[in-house]
Amino acid sequence: MPSRELAAGRLINLPDVDAENPPEALGTLAGELDLESVLVDGGDHTGLVAEGTITGSVLRQVDLSGARWGPLTLVDVLLGQVDLSNASWQRVVARRTELRTCRAIGLRLSVELATDLSIVDCRLDYATLHLEKVKGVAAFTGCSFREATISGDLSNVLFLDCDFTDTEFRVTRAAKCDLRTSRLTSARGLLSLRGATISPEQAVSISTLIAAEAGLIVLDVS
Template structure:
């Protein structure tokens, strides 16, 4: 069984016995599906609703998930590479095993009431609005955090010293702080 290691996360990849697929394997994304052991290449799930879906041992490469709505979605051993999640909404998304996002885009994404503990976001444009989400142990190192909103959810997340400047800017923006000099 092949694995991909991204910043310490060891993601178990789909077996190479089956050819990669370029479309969703079901008639339409729907509720209560378990999707396992599939290598997705360039799949377009834009504006679809994924409700009560379990993704396990899947790989998404160059896929478009713009505007996708994920509710009560479970992720285990999933690797997303070069995917676009812009304008998507995540509600109660839970990471249950190794999950990595590499070179993905999350512009104007809403993430709420989710559990992303231990996930890895590597070289991502990570600019979501995050509320009531657990991210302790989430590795954000190497990602652009300049558009991020929702600092309280980042408790325990891993960032670099360079990213602290981006988080300071996010704090000033989120808290609507007025920065002024003291007059002599």
């Protein structure tokens, strides 16, 4: 099973599919999803309402903007350059699933269980992301979360080189959450990230924000 090494030597298992040599069988998307070992290549499925399971498959350059999916189970699935803008994915179970260079502005994503979920170089600006439980690792790499809202349990979630400009955190737990390489300087709800790991430089840069959230008044000595 392919894997990738992340920060601090942690590993994430990747989908057991090959983007360069995807399945030969072509699949189509419909309201009842029951896809296994297929390639969905392109197509306009704007606003598609669907539920079901996708296994061992590749979706690339598909327009799913405004789509409403759920409940949804993804196992060994790779989504590349998929447009998820203003889509709603609810009650998602994702095992060995990766999203690469997807446009997900305004996406409403609620994940019940993530096991080896990888999201790479995706735009999640204005998105609403909720994670209920992560088993193993979930990793966001090079993603933009400008003015997004992130809630739920961020335990075992890694944010690598992500942009949290004006992001709001509403987190219940954050044990083993790693934020050390991401930009937090204008994020809100930082006190909810108790248990997360940040760098000394980040601690200095966000100290005023944390003090303000704690109700402290920061003034220079005159």
